[in-house]
Amino acid sequence: MTNSTFNTALLVCLVQAGSVCFCASASAQNTSELGIGIGATNYRGEISPEYQLQNSRPAFTVFYRKDVSVPITLRGGFTAGLLRAADDNVSGTNGGVPPLLAYRRANTKGSVLEASAVVEYNFLDYHYRTDKIHFTPYLFAGVAAFYANTSTVTNNAQLGNDFNRDGAMLGFSIPAGAGLKYALSEHLNLGLEVGVRKAFTDQLDHLGDQDPLLVNPHDQDWYYYSGLSLSYTFYKIPCPSQYKKNKKLLK
Numbered sequence: 001m002t003n004s005t006f007n008t009a010l011l012v013c014l015v016q017a018g019s020v021c022f023c024a025s026a027s028a029q030n031t032s033e034l035g036i037g038i039g040a041t042n043y044r045g046e047i048s049p050e051y052q053l054q055n056s057r058p059a060f061t062v063f064y065r066k067d068v069s070v071p072i073t074l075r076g077g078f079t080a081g082l083l084r085a086a087d088d089n090v091s092g093t094n095g096g097v098p099p100l101l102a103y104r105r106a107n108t109k110g111s112v113l114e115a116s117a118v119v120e121y122n123f124l125d126y127h128y129r130t131d132k133i134h135f136t137p138y139l140f141a142g143v144a145a146f147y148a149n150t151s152t153v154t155n156n157a158q159l160g161n162d163f164n165r166d167g168a169m170l171g172f173s174i175p176a177g178a179g180l181k182y183a184l185s186e187h188l189n190l191g192l193e194v195g196v197r198k199a200f201t202d203q204l205d206h207l208g209d210q211d212p213l214l215v216n217p218h219d220q221d222w223y224y225y226s227g228l229s230l231s232y233t234f235y236k237i238p239c240p241s242q243y244k245k246n247k248k249l250l251k
Contacts (some may be wrong), residue, residue: 001183002217005170010037012212019144021180022227025157026217028092028238029093029235030067031054031067031127031233031234031235031236032064032065032066032067032233032236033064033065033189033231033232033233034062034063034064034065034208034231034232034234034236035042035062035064035065035189035191035229035230035231035232036060036061036062036063036229036230036231037060037061037062037063037192037227037228037229037230038058038059038060038061038227038228039059039060039081039225039226039227039228040056040057040058040059040062040225040226040227041056041057041058041059041079041081041082041083041112041150041223041225042055042056042057042083042171042202042224042225042226043084043085043108043223043224044192044206044220044222044224045085045099045203045204045205045207045219045221045222045224046089046106046202046205046208046215046216046219046221047085047086047087047106047108047205047207048089049089049090049216049219050090051224052085052089052090052213052243053110053188055083055084055085055089056090056141057081057082057083057084058082058189059079059080059081059082059225059227060079060080061077061078061079061080061225061227061229061248062077062078063075063076063077063078063229063231064076064230067127069072070122070125071119071121071122071123072119072120072121072122072139073119073120073122074117074118074119074120074162075117075118075120075140076115076116076117076140077113077114077115077116077118078113078115078116078229079112079113079114079116079225079238080111080113080114081085081111081112081225082109082110082111082112082113082202082222083108083109083110083111083112083148083150084107084109085107085108085109085205086106086107087101087102087104087105087106087107087183088101088102088106088107088167088249093184096157096166097152103156104128104154104156104163104214105154106152106153106154106155106156106160106163106205106207107152107153107155107156107204108150108204108206109149109150109151110148110149110150110151110162110166111149111150112146112147112148112149112223113146113147113148114144114146114173114175114197114225115144115145116142116143116144116145117143117144118140118142118143118144118175119139119140119141119142120136120138120139120140120179121138121140122136122138122181123136123137123138125137125235126135126164126181126182126189127183127233128154130212134182135180135181135182136180136181136185137176137178137179137180138179138180139157139176139177139183140177140178140179140195141174141176142174142175142176143172143173143174143175144172144175144197144202144221145171145172145173146168146170146171146173146197146199147168147169147170148168148169148173148204149167150166150167150168150170150204151165151166151167152164152166152204152205152207155212157213163210164197164205166181166206167206169201169203169204171199171200171201171213172199172200173197173199173200173223173227174197174198175195175196175200176195176196176198177193177194177195178193178194178195179191179192179194179195180192180193180205180236180237182231183211186233187232188230188231188232188233189230189231189233189239190198190227190228190229190230191228191229191230191231192227192229193225193226193227193229194224194226195224195225195226196222196224197222197223197224197225198219198222199220199221199222199223199225201220201221202219202220202221203221203223204223205221210234218236218247228238
């Protein structure tokens with residue numbers, strides 16, 4: 001083999017290898033997911049000062065993820081769930097209902113709809129199929145807008161009708177939390193997530209402006225979403241412009 005023939009063959013091999021590497025690296029940053037999830041929403045506020053598992057109600061979510069790099073994923077989602085809480089379910093230090101809550105005897109129920117945009121930080125590249133590890137833990141934080149429709153009533157007749165309120169409201173919250181993604185196959189992924197929402201309002205339960213002797217006007221409300229998800233991965237591998245212009249080169 002002459003030197004010119006060898007150099008030509010080597011150049012062709014390098015070009016092909018470069019094309020493969022380009023497509024492989026591009027696929028790692030050009031993946032997206034469409035998914036659904038089921039789980040539970042929960043509420044913490046005047047009627048439930050601490051997180052109570054028994055207040056969990058069914059919830060549903062749909063979302064879209066876009067991997068902009070190996071560690072960074074952008075996600076937009078829509079979540080719908082129910083809310084409930086009751087003073088009678090709170091346990092005090094002595095095991096019974098605290099005196100204030102036993103006197104107030106209020107309960108709230110309703111629903112919340114949320115549209116969110118968050119950034120996820122992945123600790124591992126779970127889309128990299130040649131790796132033996134096909135999962136990653138992740139953290140997330142972002143912003144959300146919510147629509148809550150709730151009603152609150154009291155079983156204490158001495159408090160009058162002022163404690164019996166209902167209505168809807170729009171608000172903003174900060175979602176944050178952690179999760180785990182596991183790639184079941186090249187396209188299917190299983191997810192587990194636990195998240196909290198800091199709501200910039202004290203009116204999810206309509207009690208924020210009540211008598212300060214009966215409520216805490218300095219503590220804003222929170223709501224939570226936790227659940228399982230199933231998503232489908234889409235791969236997009238961009239090709240160099242010469243292949244787009246001459247598709248015969250792909251054959």
